[in-house]
Amino acid sequence: MIIKEKLIAPLNAQIQSEFTASAQYIAIAVYFDDQSLPELAGFFYRQADEERMHAMKFIHFMLDAGVKPIIPPVPELRNDFSSAADAVQYALDQELKVTDQINNLVSTAVAEGDHTTNNFLQWFVTEQVEEVSTMSTLLQTIKHAGNNLLLVEDYVRRHPQHAETADSEPTA
Numbered sequence: 001m002i003i004k005e006k007l008i009a010p011l012n013a014q015i016q017s018e019f020t021a022s023a024q025y026i027a028i029a030v031y032f033d034d035q036s037l038p039e040l041a042g043f044f045y046r047q048a049d050e051e052r053m054h055a056m057k058f059i060h061f062m063l064d065a066g067v068k069p070i071i072p073p074v075p076e077l078r079n080d081f082s083s084a085a086d087a088v089q090y091a092l093d094q095e096l097k098v099t100d101q102i103n104n105l106v107s108t109a110v111a112e113g114d115h116t117t118n119n120f121l122q123w124f125v126t127e128q129v130e131e132v133s134t135m136s137t138l139l140q141t142i143k144h145a146g147n148n149l150l151l152v153e154d155y156v157r158r159h160p161q162h163a164e165t166a167d168s169e170p171t172a
């Protein structure tokens with residue numbers, strides 16, 4: 001087997017984290033949609049698609065390596081938020097947690113001498129820098145905007161690179 005035995009459970013756990021992030025971002029998008037903030041809603045619907053794509057990358061990697069992945073249940077999600085900043089802070093915390101998980105996966109892969117999995121994970125190492133940066137910037141923008149979330153709507157509309165897929169080239 002190409003993937004070392006010790007990596008299988010953490011890889012399956014990561015599939016769950018990515019699907020959870022996807023569903024959680026839909027819940028955040030719905031929160032914004034319900035508040036009639038379509039740009040912020042659209043941003044999180046697109047982030048949700050991206051997280052699903054991340055989960056699918058893990059699934060295909062495991063299948064390609066001859067390991068059958070386990071498709072997990074998604075744990076309970078947060079559907080209620082006290083403010084836009086609260087929702088985006090929650091998203092940022094989630095991204096920081098995923099970054100830790102990816103780092104732990106890499107550490108296990110290195111310890112096990114599993115260069116195949118380590119190589120696969122490097123895309124996610126780079127991706128997490130982008131994800132944390134995007135969410136931090138959005139949170140800062142919301143804090144700058146104070147009570148006027150229409151300024152944030154305008155910001156998201158004018159900065160589509162923050163909502164594109166990981167494989168896209170950023171636009172100026």
Ligand code: FEO
Pocket residue numbers: 018021050051054095098131
């Ligand atoms: Fe797939 Fe946003 O981490």
